[in-house]
Amino acid sequence: MRGSRREPTPAETDEPQLASFTALLEDSAEDLYEHAPCGYLSTLMDGEIAKVNGTLLGWLGYTRDQVVGRMRFSDLLTVGGRLYHETHFAPLLRMQGKLDGVALELRTADGERLPVLVTSLVKTDSEGRPLLIRTTLFDARDRRAYERELLRARKEAEEARRKAEREREHLQEVLAILQSSLLPPSLPAIPGLEARAYYRTASPDDLGGDFYDLFPAGDDRWGFFLGDVCGKGPEAAAVTSLTRYTLRAAVLGDPDPVAALTTLNTALLERYEGAEPRFCTVVTGMFTRTGEASYSVDLASGGHPYPMLLGADGRAGYLDTQGGPLVGVLPDPGFTATTTTLEPGDTFLLYTDGLTEAPMGRGVRYGEERLLEFAERLAPATPGEVIDSVAGLLDGFGERLDDDTALLAVGVPGGTARRLTAIPDKFRESGPFPGKAPI
Missing domain, CATH: 3.60.40.10 (PPM-type phosphatase domain)
Incomplete structure (x- = not known):
């Protein structure tokens, strides 16, 4: 009928919502890298840092200029972590080309320790020659706190068990003394x-x-x-x-x-x-x-x-x-x-x-x-x-x-065993044993 309005279809009603959702997904690769929920780091084969994302810089408290081209990956580690990296991590990475979930500790700009889980992969060219190392780091502070809590709880449980065992041994000693006093x-x-x-x-x-x-x-x-x-x-x-x-x-x-x-x-x-x-x-x-x-x-x-x-x-x-x-x-x-x-x-x-x-x-x-x-x-x-x-x-x-x-x-000591043909009077003759005593 002339003059009447056409109702929009469901598809037409959902178009604005779909457009907004699509816009949310249109992140650039650089933005995904820079603001990822984990730290990203790329180094040359000698460990010099060539690229780092903003997430890791935020954890460490450094600027990009302080890190890129000026520091090696090992410079970010604690003394113990650096020693482990040089003696175990780096040699194994060169031999295997990849290491997964290695626990290390970073040193932040203000001197705090940051526990992380590190996964590193060696990138190679078409002929297999190593070019650089790509490293992903996950914040392990919550996990480390959980592990510490588990260790503390386990230690407390072990101490409680040992205390209970000592108390039980002491109780047994006291009971043995009391029992012996009754005999x-x-x-x-x-x-x-x-x-x-x-x-x-x-x-x-x-x-x-x-x-x-x-x-x-x-x-x-x-x-x-x-x-x-x-x-x-x-x-x-x-x-x-x-x-x-x-x-x-x-x-x-x-x-x-x-x-x-x-x-x-x-x-x-x-x-x-x-x-x-x-x-x-x-x-x-x-x-x-x-x-x-x-x-x-x-x-x-x-x-x-x-x-x-x-x-x-x-x-x-x-x-x-x-x-x-x-x-x-x-x-x-x-x-x-x-x-x-x-x-x-x-x-x-x-x-x-x-x-x-x-x-x-x-x-x-x-x-x-x-x-x-x-x-x-x-x-x-x-x-x-x-x-x-x-x-x-x-x-x-x-x-x-x-x-x-x-x-x-x-x-009475002595005597000679002799089998008798009749049961002595001292033994009851009316069965193997007398009836139970009345209560």
């Missing part, structure tokens, strides 16, 4: 008896709760005990200390092992009344000399694994201590005493549950049956042989051990 420094020499003990901690970073002792009680009698306090750490160590000294005093005051356990049970209940209960398993008793080469053993157990006898006859079995509850739980525990004898060649073994509860993988524990089989293959054996063999057994579990283990073996 007798050595076992006494007993006429007519041989005794050996062993203690293995599952972790050097914590205090264990296992304990044992063997001590004179007068009139050819020797008191003993071995046990395990629930838990680990300082609190368990405090219970262990209380248990050891209470038991020792109780055994010295009354040879009846039931009386000793009852005294300990009362002490634990009174000490932790109104607080979180602290309890332990323990077996205690008395060796009494009955002849030139024989001892009677009176003992009682509070929730502890059954003692083991390895006989001179080559047999082994568990001694039924009639169970007994955990010590420190019930006000009227009702402990029961048991008696056996040791003849020449017999060995009496006490142990904590770190042995029978040793993990074998896939949720399987070593257990009483395997320990009995191990003892049957070992018997007859002296206390020293028993301790060495069981210690070797524990070593075989390696880092899988998750609980401490204490061992105490006492035996």
Whole structure:
């Protein structure tokens, strides 16, 4: 229709924008060189600077007249950079024709250091003769700062690791001293008896709760005990200390092992009344000399694994201590005493549950049956042989051990191994080992 206006097409609308964008891209090669985001430098083969862009001059603080035809590339480097350039950079560049990403430091006009990454290329003529060297330099200050920060963080981490290691070693030394204070420094020499003990901690970073002792009680009698306090750490160590000294005093005051356990049970209940209960398993008793080469053993157990006898006859079995509850739980525990004898060649073994509860993988524990089989293959054996063999057994579990283990073996030297047709009365006849102690 006459007089109506035609709407512009999309192409016609975009033409001004396209023209502006095209104008932005119409930089000259000289402008791209002069204001590039990196430094450009061209030198003759002897290093004399023939051309340099404004970016590099701005970094360095020089004018073009101060640099072109008056300085060599090496003059821009620090003393260390100049030495590296002369001994490594320049010779390699002549041989290879190109070097990429070499870290160097430039010296600016005001004496500051400027870290850069340098890439140089030798330009040659048609016959391969070198004409000049073209060099590109990238500002590496941010990268160098990042590297320094990484090095600082790594150094701090290493120092922290060493400090933690020193603290851990010191802690282990302190714990070892504290642990040794909870155990007798050595076992006494007993006429007519041989005794050996062993203690293995599952972790050097914590205090264990296992304990044992063997001590004179007068009139050819020797008191003993071995046990395990629930838990680990300082609190368990405090219970262990209380248990050891209470038991020792109780055994010295009354040879009846039931009386000793009852005294300990009362002490634990009174000490932790109104607080979180602290309890332990323990077996205690008395060796009494009955002849030139024989001892009677009176003992009682509070929730502890059954003692083991390895006989001179080559047999082994568990001694039924009639169970007994955990010590420190019930006000009227009702402990029961048991008696056996040791003849020449017999060995009496006490142990904590770190042995029978040793993990074998896939949720399987070593257990009483395997320990009995191990003892049957070992018997007859002296206390020293028993301790060495069981210690070797524990070593075989390696880092899988998750609980401490204490061992105490006492035996009468001598005797001749003799296989009997019947199990001696000192061994239970109703199975490989008695049922578990009631809790």
